[in-house]
Amino acid sequence: MTLRRTEQPHDLAQGLDTLAPPAILSALVEGQLAALAALRPALPALQAGAEAMAAAIGNGGRLIYTAAGSSGLMGMADGLELPGTFGLSPAQIVISLAGGAASLQHMTGNTEDDVAEARAAASTVRAHDCVIAISASGATPYPLAFLKAAPQATRIAIVNTPASPMLAQAEIGICLETPPEVISGSTRLGAATAQKAALNAMSSLMGVLLGHVHDGMMVNLVADNAKLEDRAARIVARISGCDLASAHHHLAAASGAVKLAVLLASGARDIEDAAQILGAARGHLRAALNSL
Incomplete structure (x- = not known):
């Protein structure tokens, strides 16, 4: 049987354990x-994935990450950070891991084979949802079964192995053909790094498409602690040109919502006026500012 690329020996692996630590680290890096x-050859597919994610969120759907093992950790890290980064509702983010939350503390391999659990988890998927399935092999039973059981949703597959079954089940297939691992088969290394970078890029483009990024700043965050209040005030001041004291004042009037505070600082009459302007611009701050 032909070994998957992630299982094949790496050119730098020969005698790895005999090398000095600096040389080992150099090989790993x-x-x-x-x-x-x-990721470079996958840019068109990543764009399609980001557009599908934005459409799901814009239509009131959910992003559902499904995977097992290291790939599950990559999906969970991406999904759980989206509410804080882009102000998405936590209810729009679902993490479906093989073995559930308990698998995070004791990562055993047998949970990834539980296709019955995957089908049960997929039974709640709705038409406007976007499923993001992740697997280095592209054949992990849990996410593969989840994809098969959710034809009503838009399905994205992120894999590291070409011509794999998950690619055939997804409307948007993203193949990150990573080289052999320096430690053979340890896909938490190169394959997982590529997966996380792909997820970062895809969900960040989603945030831009939804209007939650302005000049590289996270304008859809809601300031609910001291650190975020300071960051939000600096964002409001930078975009509107007001001083920090005024930025804090407008943020208070906007209950911590950065976009509304920027509009107040830029000439909106009151919070109702700011909300109406932003709504007419479909949440895009630049368009809202241009209409003032």
Whole structure:
């Protein structure tokens, strides 16, 4: 049987355990950098994935990440950070891991084979949802069964192995053809790095498409602690040109919502006027500012 690429020996692996620590680290880092190069050919597919994610959120649907093991950790890290980064409702983010939350503390391999659990989890998927299934092999039973059981949703597959079954089940297939791992088969290394970078890029483009990024700033965050209040005030001041004291004042009037505070600082009559302007611009701050 032909070994998957992630299982094949790496050129830098021969005698790895005999090398000095600096040389071992150098080999491991080179493996990570080589894995990231796999994203370049996947840019068109990543764009399609981001557009599908934005459409799901814009239509009131959910992003559902499904995976097992290291790939599950990558999906969970991406999904759980989206409410804080882009102000998405936590109810719009679902993490469906093989073995459930308990698998995070004790990552055993047998949970990834539970296709009955995957089908049960997929039974709640709705038409406007977007499923993001992740697997280095592209054949992990849990996310593969989840994809098969959710034809009503838009389905994205992120894999590291070409011509794999998950690609055939997804409307949007993203193949990150990473090189062999420096430690053979340890897909938490290069393959997982490429997966996380792909998820970062895809969900960040989604945020831009939804209007939650303005000049590289996270304008859809809601300031609900001291650190975020300071960050939000600096964003309001930078975009509107007001001073920090005024920015804090407008943020208070907007209950911490950055976009509304920017509009107040830029000439909106009151919070109702700011909300109406932003609504007419479909949540895009630049269009809202241009209409003032």
